[in-house]
Amino acid sequence: MSATVQPAIVTNAARLAGIVQAVGRRSLDVPRRRWESVLVLAVTTIVYSWFGFRVVAQQHVVSYEVLDRLNRALMIWHNNPAKLSAIGFDYPPLQTLLVSPLAIYRFGVDFLAVIPVASAFFAGLLMMFLNTMMRRTGVPAMLRIGGLAALGLNPLFALYASTGGPLMMWLAFLLASVGAVYAWYITADVRFVMIGGLGFAVAGLAGYTTLMYFLLAAIGIGAILAHLGADGDEVEGTMVGFAAPAIYVVALWTGFNLLLLKNPIHWITSAAPTSDAIEQFTVLGLLRWTGELVLYGAPLAIVVLPALFFVGLSKNNPFAVLLGLMLTLSVLTPAMTVLLGLTDSPMAMENAVPILVMSVIGALWLARSAGEGVTAISGLVVLALVASIPWTFQGMRTYKYQALEMVFTDAVLTGESQEGATTRGGQTVALDPSLEMGQFIQDLDVPEGAVLTDNAATYAVMLFSGEPELFLDRIDQSDGPWLEAARDPAASDVDWLLVTTDGDDLLTEQYSEVGFEGLTLYHENDEYRLYSVPEGFTGLTTVGS
Amino acid sequence: MTTSIHRTGSRRLTDGLESAAATLLPEGICRTFRVMPYASQDGEVLVAAADADDEITLQVVSERIDAPVVLVRHTANEIVAAIDETYPPVEDELETVEERRTRVQMAQMLTRSGLITNEQLQDAMLQHARSGDALGEILVANSAISEDILVAALSEIHQMQRVGLRDFTPDMEVARRLPEPIAQRHQVLPVADADGTLLVAVQRPMDAELLEEVEEAVQQPVRQLLANRVDLDELIQKVHGDHYSELATSFLMENAPEISAHKVFSTGQKVVGIGFLVLVAVFMVVSPMNTLIALVGLASAIYLVVSVYKFRLTLRALGTHLEIEATPEEIAALDERTLPIYTILVPLYKEGNIVKRLVRDMNALDYPRTRLDVKLLCEEDDVETIDMIKSMELPPHFHCVVVPDSLPKTKPKACNFGLQVARGKYCVIFDAEDRPDPDQLKKAIIAFRQTADNVACVQGKLNHFNQDQNLLTAWFANEYSMHFELVLPAMGAAEQPIPLGGTSNHFKTSILRELGAWDPFNVTEDADLGIRLHREGYRTAMIDSTTLEEANSSVPNWIRQRSRWNKGYYQTWLVHMRNPIGLIAKIGLKDFISFNLTMGSAYVLLMNPIFWSLTTLFVFTQASFIQALFPGLVFYVASAMLFVGNFVFIYLNLAGSLQRGEFGITRTALLSPLYWGLMSWAAWKGFLQLFTNPFYWEKTEHGLDEEEVH
Numbered sequence A: 001m002s003a004t005v006q007p008a009i010v011t012n013a014a015r016l017a018g019i020v021q022a023v024g025r026r027s028l029d030v031p032r033r034r035w036e037s038v039l040v041l042a043v044t045t046i047v048y049s050w051f052g053f054r055v056v057a058q059q060h061v062v063s064y065e066v067l068d069r070l071n072r073a074l075m076i077w078h079n080n081p082a083k084l085s086a087i088g089f090d091y092p093p094l095q096t097l098l099v100s101p102l103a104i105y106r107f108g109v110d111f112l113a114v115i116p117v118a119s120a121f122f123a124g125l126l127m128m129f130l131n132t133m134m135r136r137t138g139v140p141a142m143l144r145i146g147g148l149a150a151l152g153l154n155p156l157f158a159l160y161a162s163t164g165g166p167l168m169m170w171l172a173f174l175l176a177s178v179g180a181v182y183a184w185y186i187t188a189d190v191r192f193v194m195i196g197g198l199g200f201a202v203a204g205l206a207g208y209t210t211l212m213y214f215l216l217a218a219i220g221i222g223a224i225l226a227h228l229g230a231d232g233d234e235v236e237g238t239m240v241g242f243a244a245p246a247i248y249v250v251a252l253w254t255g256f257n258l259l260l261l262k263n264p265i266h267w268i269t270s271a272a273p274t275s276d277a278i279e280q281f282t283v284l285g286l287l288r289w290t291g292e293l294v295l296y297g298a299p300l301a302i303v304v305l306p307a308l309f310f311v312g313l314s315k316n317n318p319f320a321v322l323l324g325l326m327l328t329l330s331v332l333t334p335a336m337t338v339l340l341g342l343t344d345s346p347m348a349m350e351n352a353v354p355i356l357v358m359s360v361i362g363a364l365w366l367a368r369s370a371g372e373g374v375t376a377i378s379g380l381v382v383l384a385l386v387a388s389i390p391w392t393f394q395g396m397r398t399y400k401y402q403a404l405e406m407v408f409t410d411a412v413l414t415g416e417s418q419e420g421a422t423t424r425g426g427q428t429v430a431l432d433p434s435l436e437m438g439q440f441i442q443d444l445d446v447p448e449g450a451v452l453t454d455n456a457a458t459y460a461v462m463l464f465s466g467e468p469e470l471f472l473d474r475i476d477q478s479d480g481p482w483l484e485a486a487r488d489p490a491a492s493d494v495d496w497l498l499v500t501t502d503g504d505d506l507l508t509e510q511y512s513e514v515g516f517e518g519l520t521l522y523h524e525n526d527e528y529r530l531y532s533v534p535e536g537f538t539g540l541t542t543v544g545s
Numbered sequence B: 001m002t003t004s005i006h007r008t009g010s011r012r013l014t015d016g017l018e019s020a021a022a023t024l025l026p027e028g029i030c031r032t033f034r035v036m037p038y039a040s041q042d043g044e045v046l047v048a049a050a051d052a053d054d055e056i057t058l059q060v061v062s063e064r065i066d067a068p069v070v071l072v073r074h075t076a077n078e079i080v081a082a083i084d085e086t087y088p089p090v091e092d093e094l095e096t097v098e099e100r101r102t103r104v105q106m107a108q109m110l111t112r113s114g115l116i117t118n119e120q121l122q123d124a125m126l127q128h129a130r131s132g133d134a135l136g137e138i139l140v141a142n143s144a145i146s147e148d149i150l151v152a153a154l155s156e157i158h159q160m161q162r163v164g165l166r167d168f169t170p171d172m173e174v175a176r177r178l179p180e181p182i183a184q185r186h187q188v189l190p191v192a193d194a195d196g197t198l199l200v201a202v203q204r205p206m207d208a209e210l211l212e213e214v215e216e217a218v219q220q221p222v223r224q225l226l227a228n229r230v231d232l233d234e235l236i237q238k239v240h241g242d243h244y245s246e247l248a249t250s251f252l253m254e255n256a257p258e259i260s261a262h263k264v265f266s267t268g269q270k271v272v273g274i275g276f277l278v279l280v281a282v283f284m285v286v287s288p289m290n291t292l293i294a295l296v297g298l299a300s301a302i303y304l305v306v307s308v309y310k311f312r313l314t315l316r317a318l319g320t321h322l323e324i325e326a327t328p329e330e331i332a333a334l335d336e337r338t339l340p341i342y343t344i345l346v347p348l349y350k351e352g353n354i355v356k357r358l359v360r361d362m363n364a365l366d367y368p369r370t371r372l373d374v375k376l377l378c379e380e381d382d383v384e385t386i387d388m389i390k391s392m393e394l395p396p397h398f399h400c401v402v403v404p405d406s407l408p409k410t411k412p413k414a415c416n417f418g419l420q421v422a423r424g425k426y427c428v429i430f431d432a433e434d435r436p437d438p439d440q441l442k443k444a445i446i447a448f449r450q451t452a453d454n455v456a457c458v459q460g461k462l463n464h465f466n467q468d469q470n471l472l473t474a475w476f477a478n479e480y481s482m483h484f485e486l487v488l489p490a491m492g493a494a495e496q497p498i499p500l501g502g503t504s505n506h507f508k509t510s511i512l513r514e515l516g517a518w519d520p521f522n523v524t525e526d527a528d529l530g531i532r533l534h535r536e537g538y539r540t541a542m543i544d545s546t547t548l549e550e551a552n553s554s555v556p557n558w559i560r561q562r563s564r565w566n567k568g569y570y571q572t573w574l575v576h577m578r579n580p581i582g583l584i585a586k587i588g589l590k591d592f593i594s595f596n597l598t599m600g601s602a603y604v605l606l607m608n609p610i611f612w613s614l615t616t617l618f619v620f621t622q623a624s625f626i627q628a629l630f631p632g633l634v635f636y637v638a639s640a641m642l643f644v645g646n647f648v649f650i651y652l653n654l655a656g657s658l659q660r661g662e663f664g665i666t667r668t669a670l671l672s673p674l675y676w677g678l679m680s681w682a683a684w685k686g687f688l689q690l691f692t693n694p695f696y697w698e699k700t701e702h703g704l705d706e707e708e709v710h
Helices: A034-058 A064-078 A093-097 A114-137 A141-152 A155-163 A165-187 A190-206 A210-227 A232-261 A283-297 A300-314 A318-339 A349-369 A371-398 A405-414 A432-444 A455-465 A479-487 A506-510 B027-033 B055-064 B076-086 B097-112 B118-131 B135-141 B147-158 B180-186 B208-218 B229-255 B267-286 B288-319 B328-332 B352-363 B383-391 B411-420 B440-450 B471-493 B509-515 B525-535 B555-576 B580-587 B589-621 B624-628 B632-660 B663-669 B672-692
Strands: A451-453 A496-500 A520-524 A528-532 B004-007 B035-041 B044-049 B069-073 B188-194 B197-202 B222-227 B342-348 B372-379 B398-403 B426-429 B455-464 B505-508 B539-549
Touching: A034 A114, A034 A141, A034 A155, A064 A093, A064 A114, A064 A165, A064 A455, A093 A165, A093 A190, A114 A141, A114 A155, A114 A165, A114 A349, A114 A371, A141 A155, A141 A349, A141 A371, A155 A165, A155 A349, A155 A371, A155 A405, A165 A190, A165 A210, A165 A318, A165 A349, A190 A210, A190 A232, A190 B288, A190 B632, A210 A232, A210 A318, A232 B632, A232 B663, A283 A300, A283 A318, A283 A349, A283 A371, A300 A318, A300 A349, A300 A371, A318 A349, A349 A371, A371 A405, A432 A455, A432 A496, A432 A528, A451 A455, A451 A479, A455 A496, A479 A506, A496 A506, B027 B035, B027 B055, B027 B076, B027 B118, B035 B055, B035 B076, B044 B055, B044 B076, B055 B069, B055 B118, B097 B118, B097 B135, B097 B147, B118 B135, B135 B147, B147 B222, B180 B188, B180 B208, B180 B229, B188 B229, B197 B229, B208 B222, B222 B229, B229 B398, B229 B411, B267 B288, B288 B471, B288 B589, B288 B624, B288 B632, B328 B440, B342 B352, B342 B411, B352 B372, B352 B383, B372 B383, B372 B411, B383 B398, B398 B411, B411 B509, B411 B525, B426 B440, B426 B509, B440 B455, B440 B505, B440 B539, B455 B471, B455 B525, B471 B539, B471 B555, B471 B632, B471 B663, B471 B672, B505 B509, B505 B525, B509 B525, B525 B539, B525 B555, B525 B580, B525 B589, B555 B589, B555 B672, B580 B589, B589 B624, B589 B672, B632 B663, B632 B672
Parallel strands: A451 A496, B004 B069, B044 B069, B197 B222, B342 B372, B342 B426, B372 B398, B455 B539
Antiparallel strands: A496 A528, A520 A528, B035 B044, B188 B197, B426 B505, B455 B505
8 A cells, every 4th residue: 555745846936945045036226327337437437548548658657466366367469479377377367368358459559558448447437436336335325436536536546446457456346345244234135145256266366365255155144044044955055155155266276276286275375485585574563564554555454443343233234344344354465465474566556446445335235224324424435535546646655565556657747758757666657668678679670489588577578579579588488498499599599589688587597607608698688698600509498517 | 893783773775885895805705705895883894785694694794804894685686786786797707697597506405415415506697706616517626526417417407308428429420410520619419310410419508609509510400418527528539539639630731841840851961961971971080080079169169059058048137037927915916807718638548546636636626627627648548547537437527538549659649639629728748757836827827817919838837755865866956947937037038048947838729720739740749839939920928837747657658758858959959950041031040040049959969978088088098189189279178178067057057956946956956977877878869760660759758756655
């Protein structure tokens, strides 16, 4: 005797009854306003592109690291052979990869138009996401315009929005990710968890610090769900959905590092200082510079940070606590990277930009939490942002640890080229030698792969030549064949050797014993020397024989 | 508030009707029970009642008014006048005097003879109040009385003779005198000729107009005999079954051979296919490496565009809610009197074991049973299922439709057969094991009313009730969640050609008939029909209502089912690509691309094992010839697909489950690549079968989830 158990019908509504998040129904989100988003993106991109072109191409305020990334992007398409591996492992891969479409056509690369356009585009995305976040907050249109303008005119933000592609790219994705979590908290719509998860994964490949924010967000989402009474399945499922993308990219990137560099954590340590010349900090010193960083770069954080914790703890507002922790993370990150030995530019002023952006997000949440006071609080935020403009401008001229901040302010004040100027860190702004040597090689009409060089040192010349295929670099066929070519250039069809005048390149290192005897110095400027390889040149093949 | 008394000396209707009190009861209740709340007095609501002593009336009224109720006796005329004043009558919706008399007589006859309880009568009266349907039919649909009792009662009331048709052998010449459309539409069938008078079996007494129509059609006088609806329906099928069967098989093939899958490959396709293979063979001889690189490049490009297309669709669906929604308030506001007859087609084959569950799930639908027309479509040789259905003595809204044994023996042919005997304005297909959301039919009606006239089909979402049974069912649920929660809503919103899901597609019956319904030679007739609808300018919309199905829990059974689906996709693609230029002209370039990319996913499944093998081989051997197959751009595309594309698809599986709120199975989505292996296996099986046995229907066994207890 057997009987069949008839399962009960569970209706969709009954099935979803115990779920905390909004699934299977329309969430109460602000209506989409595509035209407004496109407008913000377009205006920001155009303004910063114009401003950036002036600053970068005409006033030569540009970071060498940015040039390196752009050269790698160019090599992805135009090297001989064209290789995806040109993106390398020294920087987060998206910093190069996402700029690479702009390098498909060489036009615009060798006269530096691409850098401001890329920076401006990602700054535009950031502004677009911020605008949407302000709409969700309930900030009136005029204050939204004021807020975006006040942030956009902040000189530190403007410097990186117009010249610093990688930072803006990372921040845009970080803001999108945090913005998705922000939207999730407001609407309870599970789709924002997924968008946030994907956003953090992308942001993670554009800036590794993202992973710390991701961890905080993951813990925050789990805790908030549990706090709201979600069951174990819902918490676990949501966590899987949120975390899977970021965990995948970390695992993938770690795998690549292991497979190709035999060091799975190279990506974490690649920015560690390579020399002992770097300044050492005491804990007290780190605290002091952290304070100055916040004071000059993002003074808004001084008010927003304690306010977030106060609102969060006193008014049962867990999202305020989460944003408070994220802001704290952004404040402590510069000091932590110093303590862990993970940065070669300690306490740099660019670290203030993420603090500034996180402060703005925190301030928006405070405004939203104020209910009917949203307009008043957002008005105060805009005023604070406006007031901080001259203050930050002055800080950029005096803060000790910086890259091109002071040079940038000089460029803004004088309107003149900064070629030859000295930064606060003692480096000289010198783009002309690279431009000149790049142009010279381009005019030489050399065959592909005829110029042997260490691309890690001469990337700017390669970039400005616009033709990376002319160079036999360390990416073409990896270091082994390159070293062989250095040993016997003629055997590798090399006609020229390009080295730096200060000798800080691998090719000069190879010839350190014998010097460049037997080679003809064909062309030279302040930064580079170009040797021609005469017939019968035996290179290093006779050394030690 | 249930405290209720009734007395005669209170304030009366003639003293005035208080507007606040007047709307305390819905119109249907007022008219059915002849009651009218008209005033509040000392905290009590005064309700005028024609029969103030009736217990059922008292209970119905008390349950619906949140205050103590006093029934005050009034004349029927006084009450009807007050009701008409409060709810101005709509001519077609009013019960006629004759109908009311029949209802009252029926109620008295059945209660006095003890055939129904007061509770059953009250329940039926309430349903009548909502839908306006005949009391007797409601009682039969609720299984309170049998159809035979109802026929006997009607025979008594209308003083009309009955006829028993259960074992009746019809005289075909007589039976076919009445044209089939009239016989089918009105359920009338000639059964004998008695001295020049045609005796016709009818389900209900015909009115004068219909009687005239029938007499005109048969050209002789007619006498009506009341018959059991179930028996009459089966007899009509027996008489006209061959005709239905012929149409079910050959209508599309004969009327639109260019879009019928009875031929797998057209001559042009054979020429192009063989030409391509010859060309590849020649190039392989001349330059094997370059030819292989070109093939790998082509495959990578197909991968890329199909993936980007699907990703774009799902991203769009993640960003917003694209299905047509009907809120609980909108559903509650539907006037049941305006609901049309809804046909439900349920193809069954060797599924007698789940008929009980099916009946339960159909009865659970929130739709007046008297307006349901459930066709249980059985194959003639499936005696077990037919016997099971007959043994259950189902009420007449269930019809056992026996499809005569002929080839091809496919689900679409059975559905075509069922469609010809369908009475509904709308029709829907459910599989035997389906558990639709109870409000799905009402949601579909709201969707049809909300959308443009060219929306001929609304597709419900499908998912599984046994997703937790094992890993395979969880993967299946992940996949369905992605497809029905993300991909199809996005396609529907973009008005792209939608390959319909196997069940829960609701149609406007007339349009479906006009199109020739399903292609009996296509083993995914649903996907094909979706494209054919689009070709004719009709559109499909998605509704936010889910039908739970049984996910295949055994791998061999799953492979059989999936191989059929893939074979059907190839068939569908081949059918509609017989004339690509014509298709572009018909549906436009954008939809042409969308169609090809949608169907292209079935071809991607064929390519997967080749690329997986190459990748695995390369990882273990670093073979240089594999590296050489992926130069420059091809390498970039292939890498992007390997590292980004694969993850994106895993994640979209996961996202679908999250979107649906099925948090418990999100983790299984992370193992989707193993599932893709099974999908490719099934795809190859289906692909090969396309050449060896194209019309063979790989039957899926259902009921594997049910737990046997001893």
